[in-house]
Amino acid sequence: MNPHHTHQSLSLAIRNRITAGEWPPGTVMPSETDxxxxxQCARATMNRALxxxxxxxxxxxxxxxxxxxxxxxxxxxxxxxxxIRHEIEKRGAAFGHSILMRETAPAPEKVARQLHxxxxxxxLHLKTLYQSDQEPFAYEDRWVNIQAVPAxxxxxxxxxxxxxxxxxDVPYSSGYVSFSASAAGSEEAAALGTRPGAALFTVSRxxxxxxxxxxxxxxxxxxxxxxxxxx
Amino acid sequence: MNPHHTHQSLSLAIRNRITAGEWPPGTVMPSETDxxxxxQCARATMNRALxxxxxxxxxxxxxxxxxxxxxxxxxxxxxxxxxIRHEIEKRGAAFGHSILMRETAPAPEKVARQLHxxxxxxxLHLKTLYQSDQEPFAYEDRWVNIQAVPAxxxxxxxxxxxxxxxxxDVPYSSGYVSFSASAAGSEEAAALGTRPGAALFTVSRxxxxxxxxxxxxxxxxxxxxxxxxxx
DNA sequence: GATGTTTAATTGTCTATACATAATAATTTC
DNA sequence: GAAATTATTATGTATAGACAATTAAACATC
Numbered sequence: 342m343n344p345h346h347t348h349q350s351l352s353l354a355i356r357n358r359i360t361a362g363e364w365p366p367g368t369v370m371p372s373e374t375d376x377x378x379x380x381q382c383a384r385a386t387m388n389r390a391l392x393x394x395x396x397x398x399x400x401x402x403x404x405x406x407x408x409x410x411x412x413x414x415x416x417x418x419x420x421x422x423x424x425i426r427h428e429i430e431k432r433g434a435a436f437g438h439s440i441l442m443r444e445t446a447p448a449p450e451k452v453a454r455q456l457h458x459x460x461x462x463x464x465l466h467l468k469t470l471y472q473s474d475q476e477p478f479a480y481e482d483r484w485v486n487i488q489a490v491p492a493x494x495x496x497x498x499x500x501x502x503x504x505x506x507x508x509x510d511v512p513y514s515s516g517y518v519s520f521s522a523s524a525a526g527s528e529e530a531a532a533l534g535t536r537p538g539a540a541l542f543t544v545s546r547x548x549x550x551x552x553x554x555x556x557x558x559x560x561x562x563x564x565x566x567x568x569x570x571x572x
Numbered sequence: 573m574n575p576h577h578t579h580q581s582l583s584l585a586i587r588n589r590i591t592a593g594e595w596p597p598g599t600v601m602p603s604e605t606d607x608x609x610x611x612q613c614a615r616a617t618m619n620r621a622l623x624x625x626x627x628x629x630x631x632x633x634x635x636x637x638x639x640x641x642x643x644x645x646x647x648x649x650x651x652x653x654x655x656i657r658h659e660i661e662k663r664g665a666a667f668g669h670s671i672l673m674r675e676t677a678p679a680p681e682k683v684a685r686q687l688h689x690x691x692x693x694x695x696l697h698l699k700t701l702y703q704s705d706q707e708p709f710a711y712e713d714r715w716v717n718i719q720a721v722p723a724x725x726x727x728x729x730x731x732x733x734x735x736x737x738x739x740x741d742v743p744y745s746s747g748y749v750s751f752s753a754s755a756a757g758s759e760e761a762a763a764l765g766t767r768p769g770a771a772l773f774t775v776s777r778x779x780x781x782x783x784x785x786x787x788x789x790x791x792x793x794x795x796x797x798x799x800x801x802x803x
Numbered sequence: 804g805a806t807g808t809t810t811a812a813t814t815g816t817c818t819a820t821a822c823a824t825a826a827t828a829a830t831t832t833c
Numbered sequence: 834g835a836a837a838t839t840a841t842t843a844t845g846t847a848t849a850g851a852c853a854a855t856t857a858a859a860c861a862t863c
Contacts, residue, residue, distance in 0.1 A: 373843070402845090407844080603813060614847065637855085
């Protein structure tokens with residue numbers, strides 16, 4: 342093979358030297374140019390290798406100031422927020438959903454703020470229960486900005502869940518997500534077949550597409566649900 | 573300014589064309605070479621721009637097969653699991669921690685399984701309370717594999733929290749994380765100043781470093797805590 | 804028709820060079 | 834001495850060219 346270094350191998354090599362303690366956290370490492378010299382590679386290649394490490398949060402790079410090993414590496418986890426149907430079907434269970442409520446109503450203040458609507462503007466309010474083998478799996482409370490997605494008014498939400506309809510129709514939007522624990526209200530408790538006050542894992546999302554706020558949703562999972570990932 | 577395109581602007585431009593539906597999910601986009609031609613930039617630049625989109629999961633690239641728009645973009649959220657001290661100090665509060673318990677004991681079965689220890693092997697068991705401005709913030713229940721990290725036996729955990737000590741001493745390990753909601757037990761409730769049964773946001777982690785299982789930890793945050801991120 | 808081989812298209816990535824940009828350090832000015 | 838200016842240095846990134854690696858498709862062989 343040729344004597345070239347790949348940016349991957351360089352990345353790994355540098356990473357190892359960092360973890361071995363050669364440059365303790367907080368210290369400045371040698372410059373790109375020096376490292377490239379040392380490994381006999383082009384500066385661009387070393388640049389790429391170091392950028393990978395910078396992306397992963399291991400080092401911080403600043404023009405003129407040099408490359409610095411980060412003091413405490415915060416763990417970065419990639420979480421894939423699964424489509425509920427996929428999650429259920431992956432476990433071999435039958436997916437089902439039922440629309441518990443579907444109405445157009447003035448958005449309450451909190452929702453209006455999240456969707457950047459004027460207070461009192463009407464929006465579509467949906468409550469949906471997702472089932473795994475007939476058992477309740479998650480309870481969804483969703484508001485949709487009708488102005489941004491007029492087509493949803495006529496969507497066949499009995500066949501395709503609101504979640505999937507929106508993902509299919511308005512893809513690649515960006516948004517905020519927050520994870521928390523909340524006590525089940527009487528409505529969620531009844532839907533999920535648990536007692537009010539039970540600890541529910543809750544995911545709230547607000548998504549938009551280029552200035553247009555689409556939807557805000559709160560998903561409460563049945564008790565015991567865990568969201569897992571590797572890091 | 574100069575007429576150059578940056579890979580960032582190109583990335584954005586392509587992303588916009590995708591979200592606008594020019595290339596629907598599943599279809600192959602024009603080749604790097606063609607796009608570079610179209611935008612009058614070097615192929616390397618377009619390559620970098622497309623790599624960014626590939627990293628974010630929007631497109632998939634294969635040699636010879638070309639670049640394909642991914643069918644259903646499962647929402648991928650990057651979550652930074654914050655170091656508790658940083659999280660508290662970022663909000664301008666004073667960080668504190670106190671070790672509620674520190675003992676060496678035989679690992680219960682569940683812990684032994686997670687740390688790949690033989691049942692009954694002794695391990696370090698720590699219970700720690702993290703405080704924000706004297707108020708309880710999070711409760712940590714941690715087991716540490718002494719064989720993997722013997723130095724922890726003599727670590728000054730009153731000064732540096734177990735969390736930080738481990739991160740500093742055994743950095744860059746990999747691990748599993750799971751998020752869930754759980755009802756406060758009497759111990760957590762007392763420590764966090766809430767009532768038993770309250771809904772707590774809980775993060776469990778097991779980390780290892782090259783075959784050696786280091787530690788498994790369950791963190792319960794005070795009621796109302798939210799883990800937020802953008803996607 | 805099934806299987807193996809060659810071809811060609813496409814992305815992956817390194818090199819060398821050039822210039823842009825940012826931030827520190829040194830210098831000048833007042 | 835403080836403030837403003839200039840110089841220096843490290844990283845950011847674009848470019849053109851070259852070759853490697855992968856694999857779909859076309860072709861050849863049995």
